[in-house]
Amino acid sequence: MSTLHVGYFNLGLDADPPLARAIRGELVRQQDGIELIASENIVSKLVLEAQGSVMTNKTVEGFAYARYYGGAEYADAIEALAIERAKTLFGCSFANVQAHSGSNANNGVFLGLLKPGETILSMKTAAGGHISHGHPATLTGRDYDIVHYGVSRETEKVDLEEVRNLARKHRPKIIVAGGSAYAWTLDFEGFRAIADEVGAYLMVDMAHFAGLVAAGCYPNPFPHAHVVTSTTNKSLRGARGAMALWNDAVLSDRINYGIFPGVQGAVMLHIVAAKAACFGEAMRPEFKAYNRAALENALALAGRLAEHGMRLVSGGTNTSLMLVDLVNQGITGDIAATALEAVGIAVNKNQIPFDTRPPEAPSGLRLSSSAGTTRGFGRDEFRQIGDWIVRAIEARGDAAALAAIHEDVRTLCRRFPIYDAA
Known part of the structure; x- marks a missing residue:
């Protein structure tokens, strides 16, 4: 086989530096951040390899x-x-x-x-x-x-x-x-x-x-x-x-x-x-344990937010996701999501029932315990995440306060590494 063909079949990610930087940057974002978006989770290496x-x-x-x-x-x-x-x-x-x-x-x-x-x-x-x-x-x-x-x-x-x-x-x-x-x-x-x-x-x-x-x-x-x-x-x-x-x-x-x-x-x-x-x-027993934990963690997060005075749509949840009404906090979902991203917490803005605001700037946030539970967070960690959510929203616009929360988020995430994070 010619050198040209051998080279082609053995090209790796390093052969495309801009793409490599973006993919590796995303890996770091996932390793050092908290994922609360309900449409996302963290797959195993088996799934990645397949x-x-x-x-x-x-x-x-x-x-x-x-x-x-x-x-x-x-x-x-x-x-x-x-x-x-x-x-x-x-x-x-x-x-x-x-x-x-x-x-x-x-x-x-x-x-x-x-x-x-x-x-x-x-x-x-x-x-x-x-x-x-x-x-x-x-x-x-x-x-x-x-x-x-x-x-x-x-x-x-x-x-x-x-x-x-x-x-x-x-x-x-x-x-x-x-x-x-x-x-x-x-x-x-x-x-x-x-x-x-x-x-x-x-x-x-x-x-x-x-x-x-x-x-x-x-x-x-x-x-x-x-x-x-x-x-x-x-x-x-x-x-x-x-x-x-x-x-x-x-x-x-x-x-x-x-x-x-x-x-x-x-x-x-x-x-x-x-x-x-x-x-x-x-099909494995561990999967049942994972989902039971996701339910417990969702209740822990919802309960903590409620303790801080946040209203949970429909009074709470009995699944792994929840919808938070931000009207009483005087903030819209898009602004809250931006503040949370600044501290390494990914969420999505979401309309709430009978919302008078548009989807681009709705009255709520949708949160999920699925991805955090996959990486090993328990009820204590989700209660802490609830505290950070409230603090970050209250501190929006205060760069120093947001930076301090972000460092705490990174510290927690490094206790629960994914994909052999250093």
Whole structure:
């Protein structure tokens, strides 16, 4: 082999200094900072290695053992392994693990089960729903008739009577349960009763609590849901991708072909390999212990913030995420998030139910215990994080005070290293 080819195959990250600096900078940011964004977690080296494997080089279209491309022996084995593990984890009969993202999984299900213009009943984004469930800026919002339910003004929790009344009035073809900023368990049996009454499919998007379901810490959407979608990152601690799950064989072709070729093309096999890895990890006893700890830590953080006078939307949480109302602090979520980033705490600004402010400068923050629990933080650490959140928001604009908090954050993080941090 020529020197030219040998050099090519052995190029490493150092061959591209600007890219290397950015990636290594991100590693340091993760090692020295506290991650409270609910859409993020910290994957194992097993997941990283699977995702960075030679499966990156292989392209296939179609489904395992029925490809349009040759050379798929090991691709088929990997996808079949991921499917079997997903079915075992969530107690269902069928799984599609090809979706590139949660939005793709949702769009594929909608495309497979609906005709253009048919009605979807889903949670509004300001109440905690996800944009892929019908926000007007998305394909779903453009192609289907979207009706939204919200939450009760009194409890800030889903009111199934409102859902039932809207379903009776609008006769949706799909009712979606689940969202991205809802902190309480959902009544899947109650949703299914409404769906059956109006002849709708019940679709559960469990992206933010899939890991809790796999660990037995949150009710399983099955057997109540007709179809379940989820990302594979977040509480599952896996590759950034998604899946769809169901039990009825009649739906198989519709869902599978809704995803491919409906909304996306070839399979990203390196991601499917990483999904198989995280599903395997989720079958281990340690994963249940992790999710139990994430719940305890979320309660510790929420309790500490409440002690400081911060209001928790819906009164708190029984999942690993929470929504904080900043109105009483006289600050908006974007300003609070900037102050927290200055001390090495990553959060995301978020609207709260009935928010009068826009998404760009909303009244709340969304927080999660998932990533911090992965790196080993316990209740004491999360109570300390609650103190830092309050101090940083109060000290916004005071560079010296923020720098002091930032140093304390780094000290804590170095007690709980990730990826062999020095």
